[in-house]
Amino acid sequence: MSKLEAAFQLFDGYNRQDPRSLAWEGVNYPQEYFFAIKLYEWILKLDPNASEELLLASRSQHIGRWEIPRDSYADGRDAYLKWRKDLALHHAAIAAHLMQQTGYHVEQIERVNQIILKKRIKVDADVQTMENALCLVFLAYQYEDFKHQYEHDHDKIINILHRSLLKMDAHGHQFALKLPYSEEGLNLIIKAIPVADL
Secondary structure: OOHHHHHHHHHHHHHOOOOOEEEEOOEEEEHHHHHHHHHHHHHHHHOOOOOHHHHHHHHHOOOOHHHOOHHHOOOOHHHHHHHHHHHHHHHHHHHHHHHHHOOOOHHHHHHHHHHHOOOOOOOOHHHHHHHHHHHHHHHHHOHHHHHHHOOOOHHHHHHHHHHHHHHOOHHHHHHHOOOOOOHHHHHHHHHHHHHOOO
């Protein structure tokens, strides 16, 4: 077994501990395990020649996310941003620990952490690919359900789409526009595109 395969096994084993479940096409999955696999698949679609470090980051980007729940922080945007920052550091620490167990060098661990922490987005190609993939996972597997939560507030949905689309680049947008949305879901994305100045 290669180091990469060994690390994947450790990452997947960790994410299978997620007590939250997600049903997709009649099958229940531990939620974070499902999203890690889908993120990895999107990375390969976006970049078939993805670096080993990018592949490692894709399977550990949100590892252990359930261990720091949003409701353990106060309400409000400042608390939300603090939660997001603490989560990212948590993911990076777990990934580093598991990579050490499989014999990865410090330089590779640091590189994976740079991607997980999304440093130098729009400049670092691997970080941008990760951001594209994260947004595509949201659009492909969460957007339609999320949309129903705000079905009476289309402006809010368009604003959220606007922020997601702005994080992506033109390569990511090409994939985003080809996903199988509902008619209403696609219309909202089309409305968000001029707002995002694409």
